[in-house]
Amino acid sequence: MTQSVLAEVKDAVTPRATVLVIGVIALQMLFIASYVGALHDPRLKDVPFGVVAPQAVAEQTVARLDELPDSPLDPRAVADEAAARRQIMNRDIDGALVVSPAGTTDTLLVASGGGKALAIALDTLTAALDRTQGRTVHTVDVAPASPHDFNALSAFYLVIGWCVGAYLCASILAISAGARPANPARAATRLGTMTLVAIAGGLGGAVIVGPILGALPGSVVSLWGLGALVIFAVGSATLALQGLFGIIGIGLAILLVVIAGNPSAGGAFPQPMLPPFWQAIGPALPPGAGTWAARSIAYFHGNAMTSALLVLSAWALAGIVVTMLAAILRQRRPAAPEDAAGRHGRPAAEPGR
Numbered sequence: 165m166t167q168s169v170l171a172e173v174k175d176a177v178t179p180r181a182t183v184l185v186i187g188v189i190a191l192q193m194l195f196i197a198s199y200v201g202a203l204h205d206p207r208l209k210d211v212p213f214g215v216v217a218p219q220a221v222a223e224q225t226v227a228r229l230d231e232l233p234d235s236p237l238d239p240r241a242v243a244d245e246a247a248a249r250r251q252i253m254n255r256d257i258d259g260a261l262v263v264s265p266a267g268t269t270d271t272l273l274v275a276s277g278g279g280k281a282l283a284i285a286l287d288t289l290t291a292a293l294d295r296t297q298g299r300t301v302h303t304v305d306v307a308p309a310s311p312h313d314f315n316a317l318s319a320f321y322l323v324i325g326w327c328v329g330a331y332l333c334a335s336i337l338a339i340s341a342g343a344r345p346a347n348p349a350r351a352a353t354r355l356g357t358m359t360l361v362a363i364a365g366g367l368g369g370a371v372i373v374g375p376i377l378g379a380l381p382g383s384v385v386s387l388w389g390l391g392a393l394v395i396f397a398v399g400s401a402t403l404a405l406q407g408l409f410g411i412i413g414i415g416l417a418i419l420l421v422v423i424a425g426n427p428s429a430g431g432a433f434p435q436p437m438l439p440p441f442w443q444a445i446g447p448a449l450p451p452g453a454g455t456w457a458a459r460s461i462a463y464f465h466g467n468a469m470t471s472a473l474l475v476l477s478a479w480a481l482a483g484i485v486v487t488m489l490a491a492i493l494r495q496r497r498p499a500a501p502e503d504a505a506g507r508h509g510r511p512a513a514e515p516g517r
Contacts, residue, residue, distance in 0.1 A: 202427035208236035214260030255468035275307035277463025279434030319458035320431030334402035351491035366391025400483025407490030425451035
């Protein structure tokens with residue numbers, strides 16, 4: 165009986181299963197390293213920051229802020245308070261200090277809708293600096309987060325929900341009908357399915373965070389369109405990875421979207437508070453681009469969304485092209501072992517599968 169059990173274990177622990185288990189352990193370690201590495205020590209770094217003051221005072225203040233240890237701010241002089249407000253709403257700067265030419269109380273302009281943690285950090289920093297000059301700071305929130313949007317995190321959670329649904333749907337298609345589509349027609353069907361899922365999921369998410377929960381202001385139609393693009397971008401990219409690498413493609417999608425994308429998305433801590441690596445990759449990945457665009461829709465009148473939409477569109481287009489090319493190339497060569505053998509010993513799929 166012992167020999168029988170050992171034989172069953174030996175049959176179960178195949179080389180492929182061993183590789184997959186090792187891959188899961190690697191993803192687990194990367195998950196810990198990425199999340200803890202990105203979020204364990206948030207600090208300001210080169211935050212675009214305006215200074216409004218008479219010319220001589222502005223130059224002195226900019227120089228003083230520019231020389232702060234570890235370079236928390238990237239200061240620049242701004243003509244007046246109205247211009248500073250416009251630049252904040254256009255997302256060109258994240259805050260501005262309006263220096264009072266007569267009194268000792270300055271005004272700090274922030275936008276908590278772009279990230280509550282960043283607004284608080286700017287307030288703490290400028291208040292401490294002004295105290296050293298014998299001055300005080302009055303903070304004005306130019307684009308305040310909704311009272312029902314705790315710490316301005318709803319946009320981030322909305323986008324993460326869209327992303328998770330997208331790669332889960334693509335993964336289900338792989339598990340139910342083979343990781344690699346057998347031919348271009350089958351690949352096109354999967355992309356068509358993702359389109360329907362994107363339309364439905366985008367609408368559902370927008371309605372939940374808007375009219376139902378009141379968590380995010382802004383246009384429901386705009387959020388719907390963004391959600392559809394996010395879902396299709398992530399879903400088609402996952403299909404493309406599966407088309408190239410089979411079931412391993414699901415793990416690669418998790419690596420890109422969850423392990424690299426979520427902590428770098430600027431959710432809990434906006435981009436200027438993240439370490440350089442995560443700050444660099446965040447805007448180029450769907451969670452980061454989607455979070456930026458969702459906050460722009462909710463709190464900044466839809467400003468500064470072009471680059472984020474281009475990133476998402478690029479992921480969607482690349483997903484379509486790679487998925488179709490992988491299917492075309494696959495049709496021209498013999499079936500891979502995983503499809504030839506079928507799942508759980510079943511016969512191979514029909515050519516149209």
